[in-house]
Amino acid sequence: MHSQRAMKSAALLCMRARAFTPASRGFAVTSFNTKQAVPTSAELKYTPVVVYEGGLSKAARVMKLASVASLVGASAALPFFFTGSSDIPSGARTILALTTLGMTGSSTALVTWALRPYITSLNILESPVGPSTPLLVDTLTFLAQTRTRLVFPEQLKPATMPLTSWSVSEPSAEIVEASKSVLEHVNRGRRRRVELAREGDVFYAHTQGPVSEEMQRIIDVSPCQE
Incomplete structure (x- = not known):
């Protein structure tokens, strides 16, 4: 008799334990994902890397x-x-x-x-540098704020005016098409939007002294006026 009662009590406790779940008592069930978000190939494709900084950037701004x-x-x-x-x-x-x-x-x-053409900073978005490598060139506006333009080495040609290194040629249809995806990516989260360099834009960089390896490749691909 006692054994039968004990068995019934144990069975009743098991049924109650099965019925008691977090969802049945109004508790929120939280699942933990141990996997970390991995950047996609598109997010890693255009990563700005500084290859040149103007030595007189602060003086120019002042x-x-x-x-x-x-x-x-x-x-x-x-x-x-x-x-x-x-x-x-x-x-x-x-x-x-x-x-x-x-x-x-x-x-x-x-x-x-x-x-106006003084380059305060120059970034590459792809490596190694080639004629079609996207470049982000920072200069200063009239009020000394940073202006960033997208340019490709194949657009750059030696300038003829003083205090300038490169002059930008008219972008081809292929460059305009390629720049759309680049601009869409680099402008995400930016307050000041990057724009494609126009024909006639000029840039000046210190190229006579020592420069980084990647900057030297840009100079080799697009010879400039020193």
């Missing part, structure tokens, strides 16, 4: 900012030339104001022209 600041300051000071009590005739005041603004504006324009 010069641009200083030139813009001086132009803004001179413009803000113009009203003071025509206010206040003074024996200076209005014509002379106008000449002084225009002279000050003209000198400041011309110096800003000169700095902008000289530093």
Whole structure:
């Protein structure tokens, strides 16, 4: 009798244990995935690698900012030339104001022209370097912000103007088509979008001194004006 009761009690406990599951009691079931996400081949295809950095990048940025600041300051000071009590005739005041603004504006324009092609950083997206290797070239805008352009070595030709190394030729239909997938990839998550270099764009790099192996390959593929 006692053995039968013990067997029935054990069977009842087993049934209750089977019925008690996290889902039946309202508990959330969490599954853990031990596998880590592996980057796809597309994500690894275009990985920027710095092969060149302009040695005067910081100085160029400071010069641009200083030139813009001086132009803004001179413009803000113009009203003071025509206010206040003074024996200076209005014509002379106008000449002084225009002279000050003209000198400041011309110096800003000169700095902008000289530093517009200056390469602050150059990245390759594929290795080894060849004529069709995508390059990301960083230069400075008028307000000293970074501007990035996509260019291929086969587009680069020796420049003819001073303070320039390369001039960009018109992109072929093949380059335009190839650039679409590259731009789509590199512009993901970027605040400032990369654009394809246009015909007539110019770049300047220090190529006379020691450069990295990959940068030397770019120079070999696309000879430049030193």
